[in-house]
Amino acid sequence: MSEKLVIGLAINPWAGVGGSVALKGSDGATTAQQAIALGAEQRANARVDVSLALLTDYRDKLHWLTAAGDMGEQALLRAGMQAEVVYHSNPAGTEQVTSAADTQAAVKAMLAKGVDLLVFAGGDGTARDICQCVPEQQPVLGIPAGVKIHSGVYAISPTAAGRVIEKLVIGELASLQLADVMDIDEELFRQGQVRARRYGEMLVPAELQYIQAVKMGGKESDELVLADIAADIIESMEDDALYVMGSGSTVAAIMEEMGLPNTLLGVDVVRNEKLLAADVTAAQLQKLLAEHDKRYLVITLIGGQGHLFGRGNQQLSPAVIRCIGKAQIRVVATKTKLNDLQGRPLQVDTGDVALDRELNGLISVTTGYHDQVLVRVAAVD
CATH class of the missing domain: 3.40.50 (Rossmann fold)
Structure with missing residues (x-):
């Protein structure tokens, strides 16, 4: 022994x-x-x-x-x-x-x-x-x-x-x-x-590559930056497309700019800048996605940790993410939040190892009005 x-x-x-x-x-x-x-x-x-x-x-x-x-x-x-x-x-x-x-x-x-x-x-x-x-x-x-x-x-x-x-x-x-x-x-x-x-x-x-940081919370302090991010996303929204709005204060700023109620710690669905469904479950999301040909996901990362999926947003199930597709994921974050990661990649932990690997690579993050940066997404192998 x-x-x-x-x-x-x-x-x-x-x-x-x-x-x-x-x-x-x-x-x-x-x-x-x-x-x-x-x-x-x-x-x-x-x-x-x-x-x-x-x-x-x-x-x-x-x-x-x-x-x-x-x-x-x-x-x-x-x-x-x-x-x-x-x-x-x-x-x-x-x-x-x-x-x-x-x-x-x-x-x-x-x-x-x-x-x-x-x-x-x-x-x-x-x-x-x-x-x-x-x-x-x-x-x-x-x-x-x-x-x-x-x-x-x-x-x-x-x-x-x-x-x-x-x-x-x-x-x-x-x-x-x-x-x-x-x-x-x-x-x-x-x-x-x-x-x-x-x-x-x-x-x-003590293996920082594999152990997550303590979550850092709080609303973004720079309201002008959030307004710029919101303006960029709203301007790019397509008519009749379904937009799944993930949780978090950055996404909440976009909903506020549209004048829509928001589930800060849940997932809402928007179409033509109108609230279609609030605080939805994974099953409800799948049903709504099946009814629309054009669909997008707007999501932010968890401050301090860098997680996109798998922390507080399990409504965004592997089936939901696959249905939307990586190309239709719109990540939003301030540069301050990205800089706080100190070079660490964004993390995905969907519960589906194959999907996590599919999400690997570079992704564009909207950080302001007509301002994007490329950030690496990595699943831990």
């Missing part, structure tokens, strides 16, 4: 389930059940599968501790890994939504056995739950699977998480850094208000 890297794996199987149906979070059993009733699917395990697929060559060098069923055991078995189950959330076998208490109990059981690295999949709520029970000297790594991911303890994508673990296995990565655990009030989030709070910090592998 001593020659193997001991890794604990804890999955919140309900993480992110509310994203595609515009619930803007998945915290709590009621929200998760509501999401399923609206047609959402659990995707956390699928994202863990992506990470584990990169580790199949190292099966003999890894010893996994995990929780039963879809909290970790099933994912490891699918990857051909041997797993030691140290926690059962549902011994009776009846269907139920796992809770924060289950996550914490599972993690405590793994820590009691001793782990070199604790890997978990979820969102900010999961990170917050784990932070409460993990000692400060315990290295951790998050696989992003939630709707809200403001915390700096997550890899920038499931693939990136797999790469970090791979580096640890072969001894290429040893240094650690403290990263903030952040979370926001989901109820206020659904009302269009972002109120983030720091809940602590945890140790993560």
Whole structure:
């Protein structure tokens, strides 16, 4: 056992389930059940599968501790890994939504056995739950699977998480850094208000290529620049074309310039400068897109992180993005926001590895009136 890297794996199987149906979070059993009733699917395990697929060559060098069923055991078995189950959330076998208490109990059981690295999949709520029970000297790594991911303890994508673990296995990565655990009030989030709070910090592998930055929020301060961006996008809008308006304050400025109500933290649809649908789900988007031949997506990046897809906008599903097409994506951002990335590329984490790779390359970003810059988009391989 001593020659193997001991890794604990804890999955919140309900993480992110509310994203595609515009619930803007998945915290709590009621929200998760509501999401399923609206047609959402659990995707956390699928994202863990992506990470584990990169580790199949190292099966003999890894010893996994995990929780039963879809909290970790099933994912490891699918990857051909041997797993030691140290926690059962549902011994009776009846269907139920796992809770924060289950996550914490599972993690405590793994820590009691001793782990070199604790890997978990979820969102900010999961990170917050784990932070409460993990000692400060315990290295951790998050696989992003939630709707809200403001915390700096997550890899920038499931693939990136797999790469970090791979580096640890072969001894290429040893240094650690403290990263903030952040979370926001989901109820206020659904009302269009972002109120983030720091809940602590945890140790993560210090590999900046693969670990995301803490989200930087706030409305753009330069209103003149936002007005110029809005003017450029509105001037270019085609008659009878469908425009999917992504979330964020930069896109909100465009909606405001058109005199339209806006779902700051959701996705709206515009046609002929009129609001066609507000705060839509992925399924609603697909239906609307199918009814229109001309369709575009207007989207901005998350400040400080650089994510275009996969953070708070899961309504923009792989099917939706493919239907619109890369050539019809209009990215908007101020040069200040781009400069804050310090040369890092824009990130895509759609949940579809093939699509992420298709989105790689240079993309034009509107930064003012008739002012564009080319920025690199990169999925982590």
